[in-house]
Amino acid sequence: MSLNKNIIERWQNSDVLLLGGSAGSFSTIFRIIRNFDVDLNKSVIIVIHRKKNFFSEIEKLFSENTRISLREIRDKEIIQDNTIYIAPANYHTLIEKEKCFGLDVSESVWYSKPSIDVTFESAAEVYNERCTAILFSGANQDGADGLLSLRECGALTIAQNPLDAEMPQMPTAAINIDAAEYILRTDEIFELLQYN
């Protein structure tokens, strides 16, 4: 399958790219952020399941390997273009109408904090169709409901093809509830994100 015009245009018209993943998603997301151009003109929000109390090198590793600015999210931080934001461990990340982040320490969702569902659901209300979201490999079903909310609000929703996912449960859960408008191979995801 080659990428159709609709998907490319909707990606190009998005203000924000949401990337959600868990076990097995790290290297794919790492490759994506390495390929971004300096003039991406979008905000990128990454929610990867991570454990508390383990000093994580994700921010360091990612920021050394991307051309655009990257940081861990802080409460009430204004969401800016050409910036990659990473959801911190042991908080849920929500998005306020004023396009700033709001953090929350409430109960884990699908045993996860940060939960992809929480971020996706709140992004759906704020960005509507001006948003692209991709759900990657993972060993539980977090993110599926959130992706569905995004789709219902008109966002471009993509699940990584479970055949390409180290842990297929997460994209499969999204596909099963019809949350993913497109199911793309990893190479196709890379190709799509190259259009600017």
Next chain:
Amino acid sequence: MNDPHSVLTDVQLGELIDLIKKIHGFDFSSYSKASLKRRVLRIIQNKKLQFYDLKHIIVNDQQFFQVFLDEITVNVTEMFRDPSFYKALNNQVIPYVSTYQHIKVWSAGCSSGEEVYSLAILLNDAGLRKKSFIYGTDINSEMLKEARKGIYNLKKIKSYAENYQFSGLKGSLTDHFTIMYDAATVHSELKHNTLFSVHNLVSDGVFNEFQLISCRNVFIYFESELQEKILELFYNSLAPLGFLCMGSKETIRSDKFKKKFKPINIKENIYQKIVS
């Protein structure tokens, strides 16, 4: 979470906020909306309510209102949450405050008391128990009842034990508890120098002068202007050169207060009151 039948518009959320303020006196108008909305939606979904029903019982059912309050004020907390914070407190703040005659501590938004007892353990470990006093306050009186008991489910204590190990304190967390069946009760000497009482950061004022105020992961529920208002309250509640501890992802955004608080540890968000 996703139920297409339960939606909550901004207008409805506003109506609810007005109603709660009028009937129950709690002002949620400057709370962060995304989080608040999610909490309210959770109740609507869990209790299978229509918005109209929710309004009706908020007005007429005091018992339900308590359940509602428990749900919308997030009461998730841990002992020794962010162990590196407690390490920093031990290394950078304790040596300083230990020179005082009395150490008064305020844990603001203490929920079921986990942070109060974490601080009590830390002060006890530093040999400062007898001259320190910790005030735990929260908007939710039911939570304070739990806090006063100091009894926690053993399962929870086990999950806090990992935090404790990382905090660098000696021994293990269970050394500070009496364990019976599946309940762990905090040692009574740790409870002696604590006091729990209702205080609403939105509407209540200064009630004492403190050497240390800890308010971690409470600001995240407030919009920026309210955060600034509470910073003022904390500034006025601190003794000269007193310490303010915020959650590690929270930020003093107001220029006015950036000048009034000197960062002591940027990563752990510990500040000291500057007296001008």
